[in-house]
Amino acid sequence: MALQKLALQAALNRRPKISISNQVTTVLLAGGVGLGIFFGIRAVAKNFKKGIRERQALIPNNPAAFASQLKLAFENDNAFGWGTDEAAVFSTLEEIPNKATFNSVQRAYRDLYGKNLSADLKSELTVAEYNQVLQIINAKF
Ligand SMILES: [Ca+2]
Numbered sequence: 514m515a516l517q518k519l520a521l522q523a524a525l526n527r528r529p530k531i532s533i534s535n536q537v538t539t540v541l542l543a544g545g546v547g548l549g550i551f552f553g554i555r556a557v558a559k560n561f562k563k564g565i566r567e568r569q570a571l572i573p574n575n576p577a578a579f580a581s582q583l584k585l586a587f588e589n590d591n592a593f594g595w596g597t598d599e600a601a602v603f604s605t606l607e608e609i610p611n612k613a614t615f616n617s618v619q620r621a622y623r624d625l626y627g628k629n630l631s632a633d634l635k636s637e638l639t640v641a642e643y644n645q646v647l648q649i650i651n652a653k654f
Pocket residue numbers: 586587588589590594595596597637
């Protein structure tokens with residue numbers, strides 16, 4: 514009995530110890546902290562941009578104002594969760610003076626809502642409506 518216990522103890526002692534070396538731990542920790550800082554700064558920068566865009570959204574004819582008008586038109590949903598104010602989408606797009614401003618509207622839309630404007634146009638409109646939108650945009654210089 515005692516011998517068995519001793520043999521077991523010896524076997525346990527011979528077993529290689531599984532331990533992460535200090536270096537690996539340091540690298541992992543540094544990586545984690547680095548990632549944390551990266552995402553933290555990114556979140557702060559995103560919020561900062563969003564804040565600026567939200568203030569700009571109240572200025573008439575600002576790209577952020579057009580972007581929020583489009584978003585409101587998209588969200589003109591009924592109780593079933595669908596519905597889009599297509600007329601408002603078209604009139605807002607008509608109001609955008611040129612292609613450069615439209616590109617700014619796309620950036621403002623991404624800053625404000627974290628989404629792609631053309632992707633949202635595609636999902637909110639029918640094919641015919643979307644083609645009409647393309648015509649309005651492509652007519653701009
Ligand atoms: Ca909608």
